[in-house]
Amino acid sequence: MRSEQGADPRELRLRERIEAIRTRSEKSNSWRSSTQYLGRLVNRSGFVPIRTRLAREDLTFLAGARDEVMMFTELSLRLVDLHRPQDAGGITSDPTSPIQRCRACMWRWPCPTFRAIEETVEP
Numbered sequence: 001m002r003s004e005q006g007a008d009p010r011e012l013r014l015r016e017r018i019e020a021i022r023t024r025s026e027k028s029n030s031w032r033s034s035t036q037y038l039g040r041l042v043n044r045s046g047f048v049p050i051r052t053r054l055a056r057e058d059l060t061f062l063a064g065a066r067d068e069v070m071m072f073t074e075l076s077l078r079l080v081d082l083h084r085p086q087d088a089g090g091i092t093s094d095p096t097s098p099i100q101r102c103r104a105c106m107w108r109w110p111c112p113t114f115r116a117i118e119e120t121v122e123p
Contacts, residue, residue, distance in 0.1 A: 021068050028061035079117055085109040 031038075041048045054062075085100040088108075092098050102111035110118070 021064075024057070024061045024064070027057035029055070029058055076117055076121065079113060083111050083113045083117075 038048050082104040083102050086103045088099040088101040100109035
């Protein structure tokens with residue numbers, strides 16, 4: 001984590017919130033391996049009758065997971081809306097592919113922010 005000396009209090013709060021979400025996620029158990037088995041148990045009403053033992057960390061994670069996923073998808077979409085290409089103008093040797101820059105940060109396209117989102121989201 002970056003040095004906190006001279007950091008903006010809003011940035012520190014945001015970092016603490018994101019780290020708390022990451023910590024809760026890391027402490028909970030993944031259901032990925034169970035989903036194939038559970039998928040076969042869906043009844044006529046569309047539900048899966050489950051009897052399982054959940055740890056406190058699992059319950060804490062599940063309590064906020066939906067809202068947190070929605071929050072992160074909204075953040076991602078807003079960042080993608082901000083960081084999109086625009087024509088940089090100027091003369092280029094290849095008129096079919098003009099030089100583009102990010103609309104928000106003016107880095108050459110694709111900018112580091114867009115690449116970071118793309119690398120994280122793309123499988």
